[in-house]
Amino acid sequence: MTDATLTTPAITGGPSLPQERRLVTSIPGPRSAEILARKAAAVAPGVAHSVPIATVAAGGGVIVDIDGNSLIDLGSGIAVTTVGNAHPAVVAAVAEQTARFTHTCFMVSPYEEYVAVAEALNRLTPGDHEKRSALFNTGAEAVENAVKIARKHTGRQAVVAFEHGYHGRTNLTMALTAKSMPYKSGFGPFAPEVYRAPLSYPFRDGLSGPEAAKRAITLIEKQIGADNLAAIIIEPIQGEGGFIVPADGFLPALVEWARTNGVVFIADEVQTGFARTGAMFASEHFGIVPDLITTAKGIAGGMPLAAVTGRAEIMDAAHAGGLGGTYGGNPVACAAALAAIHAYENDGLIERANEIGAILRERLTALQVSDARVGDVRGLGAMMAVEFVDPATSEPDAALAGAVARAAIAAGVVTLTCGTYGNVIRFLPPLAIGDELLHEGLDVIAQALAEA
Structure with missing residues (x-):
């Protein structure tokens, strides 16, 4: 050998x-x-x-x-x-698509598979409002682009993430991520205008959801100011941070405050999305409808794919050419995603x-x-x-x-x-x-x- x-x-x-x-x-x-x-x-x-x-x-x-x-x-x-x-359906879809073509770059010559995945995400994610989607390769890319879109839509720069949160390993997503080792240590300086608020952690803080939300909102208002804030980003259930489930009422209170203050609420469902938590998306358990939602991981049965899906008026803020990537929404990954989504919806x-x-x-x-x-x-x-x-x-x-x-x-x-x-x-x-x-x-x- x-x-x-x-x-x-x-x-x-x-x-x-x-x-x-x-x-x-x-x-x-x-x-x-x-x-x-x-x-x-x-x-x-x-x-x-x-x-x-x-x-x-x-x-x-x-x-x-x-x-x-x-x-x-x-x-x-x-x-x-x-x-x-x-999964047999994913394997078959990948084989069939690979035999037809592996890549053209959607930004050069589009193909139906990308559009079909976007349509499925617009239909499946929480809320019945008009939506748009954009496809990427990784969860970190999706998070980074969600922040870009929120900043463009609001004209503001500040972003609030939460204690124990994990959002990726790129420069901006390292700034959003809370834990230093192994994700951040020695890799700075990080992207500016990123702030951290306390999470609801029932096992350790003993607070009710509304109490924990009030603590976070007070910090945001006093230390950042709503008028400067483009977005709040949070995992509905923390992933790398320890699978922390916030107390009832915490997330709805944050969403209500964000709506009142024109702040984009981003749900990072990279780890929680696609049936993982016993709902198609974890946001459903808490009765919240995010403005933007990021997905990856389970979306395509092991193929690299990620997405940002959200309110049309927010997603439409980015100018032509402002979103994309050479491999974003690769046709083979999209074929896998369509097969996986069919399984989520039809295989119980x-x-x-x-x-x-x-x-x-x-x-x-x-x-x-x-x-x-x-x-x-x-x-x-x-x-x-x-x-x-x-x-x-x-x-x-x-x-x-x-x-x-x-x-x-x-x-x-x-x-x-x-x-x-x-x-x-x-x-x-x-x-x-x-x-x-x-x-x-x-x-x-x-x-x-x-x-x-």
Whole structure:
């Protein structure tokens, strides 16, 4: 095998993979270790990884590595493969579109697939007002363009983001992101006119939604001023910040204040969108209609695509040529998105997300009852998390979260940590996972916690 050649077992991915946890070597196995050694020599060390395997196939609720190990997938590529990895309809759509053409650049010669995705987003996102969409490649691009659009529409510059928020790794989105390590440290200076307000964090602040909103609004009015503010941007449920679900009434109060003051309200649904939380979009759980909504991750079944969708009068503010990008709305990614959206709407995936959520909540709450180190269980649908704490002080316990995650991975369960304090384990299983496999994965987590 040369450096430029990869030989893999003859394994077909997708839901045809045996749905089982199977360890034939330790993690990592020898062939994965070889590839990871090549990674260390060839790939910039800033590109880290959580699970020490070399993947060759995935589907349903499992990931198979080059050594033949089959791991239970509780991460979905960080909420990307929500419809399932290698979903047959997505695979077929990608193959068919690739055979026709892979790229023309929509800004040069448009194609129907881009328009069809925009039409679907305009129809599916919250609110029955007239909407427009623009397509991009990544969630960070979508966020950055949403801010551009809001600034153009309002003629103002300031933007408010929130504590614990994560919005991306570009210069502007790093400024919007709250956590320093690993996302921001050493990479400044950052984009100006970005301010931070306190979030509703029920487990730690004890405030009602209206109380938390009043605290945030007071800070905004006193330290920034509504007349200077172009936009508020917030994840309806925090992602990297720890899957924090705001108290009831927090988001509606922010939306009402924004409307009153001519401030654009941007919902960053990059991680929460597309059935993940048991609704098509998490904003629906809170009864809010954003002015702009950013989407990515689950939109296209693993293909790179993102979007900004919003009120026509706001989206129309950008001048011709002001939005776009060479690969934005690539036709292959758009074909994948249309297939994935069809699955979300017609394959009962919203219902499935709620079924998975019920299992997660029951199992994780049982852990909380039996183990005081589980300080909080939170989330909606198939987006749940546990926060680990010192039982005596409720201080964050990042070491415990890391130990549990490492033990679970060694036992064949893909597990992800998150949180500003690094003390949260998040659960983002693909909606194609079966109940038996999900329970087995949670059994492994429980055992890892008991032995930590």
